[in-house]
Amino acid sequence: MAGKRVAGGGGREEDGSKVGLPAMDLALAFPQATPASIFPHSVSDYYQFDDLLTTEERSIRKKVRSIMEKEIAPIMAEYWEKAEFPFNAIPKLASLGVAGGTIKGYGCPGLSITASAITMAEIARVDASCSTFILVHSSLAMVTIALCGSEAQKQNCLPSLSQLCTVGCWALTEPNYGSDASSLRTTATKVPGGWHIDGQKRWIGNSTFADVLVVLARNADTKQLNGFIVRKGAPGLKATKIENKIGLRMVQNGDIVFNKVFVPEEDRLPGVNSFQDISKVLAISRIMVAWQPIGISMGVFDMCHRYLKERKQFGVPLAAFQLNQEKLVRMLGNIQSMLLVGWRLCKLYESGKMTPGHASLGKAWTSRTAREVVSLGRELLGGNGILADFLVAKAFCDLEPIYSYEGTYDINSLVTGREITGVASFKPAALARARL
Known part of the structure; x- marks a missing residue:
């Protein structure tokens, strides 16, 4: 040890070797409460939302919940901390039988939009990263591919994707x-036999x-949006x-650079010729994204409910304190409202009545409301509210990117605002006038 100096606060020597003992097993370090690796029972369906579901929808919900609790919950904190994707869990995610969602045929499950949304929530309830992957x-x-691809493209790609043999x-x-x-x-530039894609x-x-x-790219000749399978x-x-x-x-988010990437003509998606063609895809995905905060909130509530009954202070469970009960009830009320908004959004889609404003309001509302749920959950768990082992800290962080992707809260609000007022307000007024 001579000649070595311990760096301040890190528990390591300057040469990188560790000092001190490894972290104590959580069950020994904090025996008062069960960590999220043993996932809590679902107790958030206070208004008996299950009664609104079909037998098939309840069945797929039960299946997904069971697999996620048993197979994903024990490993999620470890991989989240390492910022690595659990490739070994892909067969378990495939066994959920939800890849392809509402797509019929080609090995896909052909679920109702409601069933697909519910499964998204159940995955997010245990782990938001896995729900984003799906x-x-x-x-x-x-x-x-299903909505905009050729029959040959569907036959070639969808069966393997539906089984998660390919991603x-x-x-x-x-x-x-x-x-x-x-x-x-x-950009996508036409060349003999196909296209060259350039950009980032x-x-x-x-x-x-x-x-x-x-990949979505702008056609160099028509200036319209085209889609390609790369x-x-x-x-x-x-x-x-x-x-x-x-x-x-x-989730492995990436930067992609395209440098004259050749795409054969048969891999251009024939149904993508403008941004409007992508809107029908976003209509479905925005419903699914609206259900992610619902699932995250359900998991946080379930964890807090169990924690407050197990953890004792001043000789009684934390659940016995009035302030804690009020926070728990506020979380529960938010979840009921989110569930009903999400369910109604699915029914509007199924009846052909859903508008872009409906979808945007649903996503904006659930992501904003879930922020309060996870914030209250973090408060209820005290110091353990910043540990991924008890789910809430991880959920608190995971909700932030969901609040911003698939349209930020503000942009989704403006989409709905445009629909209800007839006035678009995406660009500052002074800039809009300058371009006239």
Whole structure:
């Protein structure tokens, strides 16, 4: 040990070797409460939402809940802390039988939009990163191919994607175009036999390991939006992981660079010829995203409910204190309102009545309301509210990117505002006048 100096506060020597003992097992360090690796029972359905569901919808909900609690809950904190995706869990996620959601045929489950939304919530209840992985793969990549692809493309891609034998991603967002996604600058130039794609994408979930990349690019001739299926390993394609995220740490978001990536003509999606064609995909995905905060809130409530009954202070369980009960009830009330908004959104879609404003309000409302739920949950758990082992800290962080993706709260509010007033307010008034 001579000649070595311990760096302040880190528990390590300057040469990187560790000092001191490894962390105590949580069951010994804090025996008063059960960690989220043993997931709590679901107790958040206070208004008996299950009564609104069909037998099939209740069955798939029960199946997904069981697999997520038994197979994913024990490993989620470890992989979240490492910011790594649990590739060994892909067979378990495949066994959920939800990839492809509402798509009929091609090995897909053909679920109702309500059943698909409920499964998204059940996945998010245990782990938001896994729900985002499924969302990108299923509700964006697979749905785009199903709605906008040729029959040959559907036959070629969807069966493997539905079994998670291959993984998909969906590339729209760019470094300079997030909320203003329709202004994207990635280009597709016609060349003999196909297309060359040039440009850059950012924040693309699953992109570092996806086998099938659904890429949106601007046609260099028509200036309209086109869609393409790009295969993993294509020459000129480079995807690198975005590091240092504080939320959805298991999700592998990436920066993608396209340098004259050749895409054969048969891999151009014939149904994508404008941004409006993508809107029908976003209509489905925005419903799914609206249900992620619902699921996260359910998991946080379930964890807090168990924790307050187990953890004792001043000789009684924390559940015995009036302030704690009020917070728990406020969380429960928020969840009931979110469930009913989410359910009604599904019914509007199924009846053909859902508008972009409906979908945007649903996503904005659930993500905003869930923020209060997870914040109250963090308060209720005290010091343990900052430990991923008890779920709430992880959920608190995971909700933040969901609050912003698939349209930030503000942008979704403006979509609904435009619909109810007839006036678009996306650009500052002075800028809009200057462009006249």
